[in-house]
Amino acid sequence: MPSAVDAVQLRGIGKRFPGVIANQDVDVTIRSGTVHALIGENGAGKSTLMKILYGVQRPDDGTITIEGKGVVLKSPTEAIEAGVGMVFQHFMLADNLTVLENMVLGAEKLHGIGDGARTEIRRISDRFGFDLDPDVLVEKLGVAARQRLEIAKVLYRGARIIILDEPTAVLVPQEVEALFVNLRELTAAGNSVLFISHKLDEVLDIADDITVMRRGTTVGTADPRTATKHELAELMVGSELPSPETAESTVTETVELSLQDITLTDEFGRDLLSGLSLNIRRGEVLGIAGVEGNGQSELVETIMGMRIPTSGRIMLGDQDVTHWHTRQLREAGIGYVPEDRHRHGLLLEAPLWENRILGHQTKAPSVKGPWINRKGARQDTERIVRDYDVRAPGIDTPVRALSGGNQQKLIVGREMSGDPVLLIASHPTRGVDVGAQAAIWGHIKHARRAGLAVLLVSADLDELIGLSDTIQVILRGRFVGTFDPAQVTPQDLGAAMTGGEAA
Amino acid sequence: MSTTTTTTPRKRGVVERLSKSWLYIGLIGIGLVSFVRIVTDTDDLTAAGTIRAAIIATCPILAAALGGLWAERAGVVNIGLEGQMILGTWGAAFFTYHYGPWVGIAGAALLGLVGGLLHAVATVTFGVDHIVSGVAINLIGAGTATYLAEAIFPEYEGGGPRQLNGLEAPTQITIPGVSDLANTIADKHWFFVSDIASFIQALTTNISTLSLLVFALVVVSAVVLWRTSFGLRLRSCGENPQAAETLGVNVYFYKYVAVLISGALAGIGGGFLALVASSGFSTGQTGGRGYIGLAAMIFGNWRPGGLLAGALTFGYTDSLRLRDTQSVHSLLLLVALGLLAFAALRAYRRQVRGAVAVTIAGLAVLAWFLSTDSVPREFTVMTPYVTTLFVLALGAQRLRMPAADGETYRKGSAG
Ligand SMILES: Nc1ncnc2c1ncn2[C@@H]1O[C@H](COP(=O)(O)OP(=O)(O)OP(=O)(O)O)[C@@H](O)[C@H]1O
Numbered sequence: 001m002p003s004a005v006d007a008v009q010l011r012g013i014g015k016r017f018p019g020v021i022a023n024q025d026v027d028v029t030i031r032s033g034t035v036h037a038l039i040g041e042n043g044a045g046k047s048t049l050m051k052i053l054y055g056v057q058r059p060d061d062g063t064i065t066i067e068g069k070g071v072v073l074k075s076p077t078e079a080i081e082a083g084v085g086m087v088f089q090h091f092m093l094a095d096n097l098t099v100l101e102n103m104v105l106g107a108e109k110l111h112g113i114g115d116g117a118r119t120e121i122r123r124i125s126d127r128f129g130f131d132l133d134p135d136v137l138v139e140k141l142g143v144a145a146r147q148r149l150e151i152a153k154v155l156y157r158g159a160r161i162i163i164l165d166e167p168t169a170v171l172v173p174q175e176v177e178a179l180f181v182n183l184r185e186l187t188a189a190g191n192s193v194l195f196i197s198h199k200l201d202e203v204l205d206i207a208d209d210i211t212v213m214r215r216g217t218t219v220g221t222a223d224p225r226t227a228t229k230h231e232l233a234e235l236m237v238g239s240e241l242p243s244p245e246t247a248e249s250t251v252t253e254t255v256e257l258s259l260q261d262i263t264l265t266d267e268f269g270r271d272l273l274s275g276l277s278l279n280i281r282r283g284e285v286l287g288i289a290g291v292e293g294n295g296q297s298e299l300v301e302t303i304m305g306m307r308i309p310t311s312g313r314i315m316l317g318d319q320d321v322t323h324w325h326t327r328q329l330r331e332a333g334i335g336y337v338p339e340d341r342h343r344h345g346l347l348l349e350a351p352l353w354e355n356r357i358l359g360h361q362t363k364a365p366s367v368k369g370p371w372i373n374r375k376g377a378r379q380d381t382e383r384i385v386r387d388y389d390v391r392a393p394g395i396d397t398p399v400r401a402l403s404g405g406n407q408q409k410l411i412v413g414r415e416m417s418g419d420p421v422l423l424i425a426s427h428p429t430r431g432v433d434v435g436a437q438a439a440i441w442g443h444i445k446h447a448r449r450a451g452l453a454v455l456l457v458s459a460d461l462d463e464l465i466g467l468s469d470t471i472q473v474i475l476r477g478r479f480v481g482t483f484d485p486a487q488v489t490p491q492d493l494g495a496a497m498t499g500g501e502a503a
Numbered sequence: 504m505s506t507t508t509t510t511t512p513r514k515r516g517v518v519e520r521l522s523k524s525w526l527y528i529g530l531i532g533i534g535l536v537s538f539v540r541i542v543t544d545t546d547d548l549t550a551a552g553t554i555r556a557a558i559i560a561t562c563p564i565l566a567a568a569l570g571g572l573w574a575e576r577a578g579v580v581n582i583g584l585e586g587q588m589i590l591g592t593w594g595a596a597f598f599t600y601h602y603g604p605w606v607g608i609a610g611a612a613l614l615g616l617v618g619g620l621l622h623a624v625a626t627v628t629f630g631v632d633h634i635v636s637g638v639a640i641n642l643i644g645a646g647t648a649t650y651l652a653e654a655i656f657p658e659y660e661g662g663g664p665r666q667l668n669g670l671e672a673p674t675q676i677t678i679p680g681v682s683d684l685a686n687t688i689a690d691k692h693w694f695f696v697s698d699i700a701s702f703i704q705a706l707t708t709n710i711s712t713l714s715l716l717v718f719a720l721v722v723v724s725a726v727v728l729w730r731t732s733f734g735l736r737l738r739s740c741g742e743n744p745q746a747a748e749t750l751g752v753n754v755y756f757y758k759y760v761a762v763l764i765s766g767a768l769a770g771i772g773g774g775f776l777a778l779v780a781s782s783g784f785s786t787g788q789t790g791g792r793g794y795i796g797l798a799a800m801i802f803g804n805w806r807p808g809g810l811l812a813g814a815l816t817f818g819y820t821d822s823l824r825l826r827d828t829q830s831v832h833s834l835l836l837l838v839a840l841g842l843l844a845f846a847a848l849r850a851y852r853r854q855v856r857g858a859v860a861v862t863i864a865g866l867a868v869l870a871w872f873l874s875t876d877s878v879p880r881e882f883t884v885m886t887p888y889v890t891t892l893f894v895l896a897l898g899a900q901r902l903r904m905p906a907a908d909g910e911t912y913r914k915g916s917a918g
């Protein structure tokens with residue numbers, strides 16, 4: 001029920017970082033009791049604006065009005081007091097603490113830190129279908145479970161104004177739908193939601209209002225009842241909406257990666273992966289569909305040598321690589337886009353060009369003999385920045401200062417360089433805008449024509465269907481169905497992923 | 504949604520869980536020691552005197568280790584423990600001389616706290632590298648204590664430029680009936696029973712209240728750090744300060760508190776050295792115990808139970824070495840048996856490679872024990888270090904330090 005007083009008014013917000021204007025003259029009004037979507041290309045300044053509203057960063061100019069009262073937010077504590085809650089684009093969780101500890105931290109007064117809190121977490125978890133066990137270490141959770149925990153954290157605190165910065169990037173459609181049902185309930189109860197996403201279908205589905213940002217400023221609004229995806233894409237990036245459709249098959253006969261009866265057992269003797277077999281040929285993209293937490297991460301980590309399978313064999317070309325170390329695998333030409341770019345894959349405090357060397361520290365152009373080849377690495381970083389449109393002030397900027405989508409582009413660019421023979425990609429376009437997504441798809445298709453084999457794990461069913469030559473559905477550590485992307489619909493896939501029906 | 508989790512409600516708390524497993528390990532340990540005592544006929548191994556000496560040797564290390572725990576759990580590496588301890592020895596001497604031992608302890612804590620404050624200002628406020636600041640504090644601590652001693656103590660009764668003797672010690676407690684009974688049983692040299700009796704005898708005869716305080720602080724620390732919201736916030740600053748900040752935790756505040764407490768605990772350890780472990784202050788008295796405490800804390804896996812085990816092992820072997828060189832030889836058998844027991848545990852858990860390696864190590868030590876009559880003198884000096892390293896390295900399967908330990912944190916870097 002939109003009430004008379006607006007939940008949030010941001011007026012003339014400006015924020016400058018060295019070499020970048022992140023926000024300038026930003027005006028956004030969030031009506032009370034609505035879902036307000038904020039969209040815009042990578043680096044447009046969305047996250048910066050949200051951090052300002054949450055008190056993490058101080059604006060250089062402008063005013064913030066929350067529920068009719070002008071406020072100056074010096075820290076998240078003050079924002080929390082004003083009723084704001086935020087899910088950050090990158091997880092804000094302590095790995096070595098339990099779900100419960102992460103949940104109650106800072107809000108211990110609400111339900112204590114013991115059984116009271118445990119009961120409340122179970123209640124939230126059951127109500128929203130989050131399936132959170134309060135006493136598990138966060139380190140054991142996969143990306144989707146972490147994402148659900150992050151959302152639960154905000155719900156636990158009972159914030160009236162909820163900021164969600166790309167909460168759905170790794171969730172599958174069913175999970176997104178469940179989340180949206182909750183958001184509608186929350187707004188019906190008078191709360192307001194600020195929602196950021198690059199998935200325009202979702203935006204049109206959930207939003208009551210849409211604000212578009214470009215180059216640090218608000219460039220317009222759209223009405224979700226009348227706007228189309230194409231119009232939104234135009235407004236955001238000024239270009240056409242891409243489609244991931246592959247043209248003709250480039251699959252060859254040579255098997256590049258072969259898994260034979262791979263089983264992985266955890267410390268309690270439970271099977272995480274049971275008897276998985278697959279073949280990826282040169283020029284083939286194999287898509288893995290599944291609700292996160294069903295073995296995708298384990299599968300990827302097993303192939304990458306980060307876990308050793310309990311039984312079974314992994315062949316790369318005609319070599320048995322089951323017991324190879326990650327570095328050997330990478331030297332053999334495997335590229336790897338990890339599911340969580342902050343946990344794996346990046347050194348946030350290091351500059352772009354040093355991050356370019358990571359994982360390629362034994363190969364040209366990163367090194368020359370035993371020495372790091374500064375010049376070569378820097379030049380190649382310049383190339384990645386150009387080819388993948390990584391928006392950064394320069395290659396000496398620390399990666400932390402890049403927007404989330406630009407960090408992702410840097411990783412993809414790095415992993416595609418040096419002509420890999422096999423690419424293991426988990427959510428490769430997580431958090432990148434529609435334009436950049438098209439570019440990444442283009443790069444993958446191009447490399448595929450040249451013989452690259454790809455294992456693609458993604459929560460984005462359109463991406464899976466559009467890029468893959470074959471799709472395998474994984475459920476509880478088993479492959480439960482094989483689909484031909486030319487025939488399958490997202491609905492069929494969705495059903496198979498939850499065990500509805502296997503083909 | 505996710506299908507791999509099971510929901511077994513686990514409610515047992517940390518303290519409860521720890522105390523239980525440590526009780527078993529303790530009992531098995533005593534059994535082993537008792538066996539070795541009888542086989543090798545070295546009664547000194549569990550004589551009440553040895554245990555009393557062990558407790559005294561343990562306490563300063565334990566206090567330092569606890570200090571390390573507090574700081575590192577909040578993400579600050581405090582290598583300045585040694586310096587803060589030195590300041591503590593001086594503080595204890597000065598304040599005890601004037602106001603008696605309890606004010607003396609408070610004074611020791613206060614001086615340690617000043618050292619902690621220095622470290623906190625440098626590392627938290629100014630973002631100085633933790634090691635650099637810690638080393639500086641060690642130098643400053645040693646220098647300051649030496650200077651202050653030279654400037655003040657020569658005028659005191661029993662004092663000189665490098666020492667201050669004849670300080671009043673904190674109260675000692677004896678529980679009359681229990682103490683005598685335990686003494687009688689201990690003298691019988693029965694298997695296990697007499698060893699326990701020795702233990703009780705040492706704990707009930709002339710035990711310093713300060714020792715009891717230090718042991719109590721371990722429990723208090725465990726409860727505060729793991730059972731209160733204050734402790735949760737403090738630990739969150741060591742695991743992920745950015746995340747803590749986004750949840751409204753004032754990270755700087757908790758880091759400051761942690762480092763101040765850390766310094767105070769190290770100071771108390773220093774005070775113990777001056778008042779209980781010896782009868783007065785002397786310069787250079789700490790002899791690297793701050794570092795040993797830090798090591799016990801690290802190998803104790805940043806946990807109260809672990810650092811207690813580390814400090815006790817060190818204290819015990821150290822006192823044994825000082826009492827009787829023969830018993831160091833018996834210690835070899837103890838180490839051998841311990842290794843073999845550990846290998847059995849590994850084998851039971853089907854960690855084949857580990858089991859084989861540890862068995863070989865155990866057999867090697869056993870062979871050494873059987874083929875010699877004594878341990879070379881040079882080696883006895885290293886015994887406590889080597890044994891502690893052994894015990895803790897084997898005990899801690901996988902060390903896990905706080906994720907953001909030693910990192911400089913800046914407000915506003917979240918997201
Ligand atoms: N801490 C920082 N230091 C320097 N520059 C920064 C910092 N944070 C953000 N920026 C810059 O501000 C701009 C806006 O970044 P922001 O993260 O707000 O983008 P975004 O709209 O959230 O993009 P994305 O969709 O990729 O998440 C970018 O150019 C980024 O490089």
Ligand SMILES: [Mg+2]
Nearest residue numbers: 047089403404
């Ligand atoms: Mg962002």
